[in-house]
Amino acid sequence: MSPRADRPKRRRFTAEFKAEILAEYDAADRAGRGEILRREGLYSSHIIEWRKAAAAGAQAGLAGQPRDRRDKELQALRARAEKAEAELVKTRAALDLVGKAHALLETLSESADRPPRSRR
Structure with a gap:
């Protein structure tokens, strides 16, 4: 067992998930937005970055880095x-x-x- 084995793994989000969350977040009111973020364990910075990528027309940007x-x-x-x-x-x-x-x-x-x- 390596010394870093007990560390949490980085989460990766699919383009579909990001698009769904953005749509749901945009449709929600102020209180509902906070609830969405808590439910999914996200931060407002996630939404900001995903919005920038979507606004730039970068569907590939929503998908993240190539694996x-x-x-x-x-x-x-x-x-x-x-x-x-x-x-x-x-x-x-x-x-x-x-x-x-x-x-x-x-x-x-x-x-x-x-x-x-x-x-x-």
């Missing part, structure tokens, strides 16, 4: 791809800026090589 190794790997790869795309946009903008600076310096260099015009 499968492949899902976690896929989520990590998607995050990596998004980061790479953002970096690519920055790099392209920097290259465009460097190209324009080069063209400007080249134009200035060419005009500096010419003899000055007379002011007559």
Whole structure:
């Protein structure tokens, strides 16, 4: 037996449960809301976070974190791809800026090589 075996396990809620509780909570009056939270052993912070996820249109957010190794790997790869795309946009903008600076310096260099015009 490990030293942490007597600790309580973290509860996980399904997307359906969260949606049901949110609907019931929203339909209840002030006193009924407290009763729902006590009955289910929830905190108001649960409702706040679930509402934010639902408002963002994130049904996947209501479902919680992926539990499968492949899902976690896929989520990590998607995050990596998004980061790479953002970096690519920055790099392209920097290259465009460097190209324009080069063209400007080249134009200035060419005009500096010419003899000055007379002011007559």
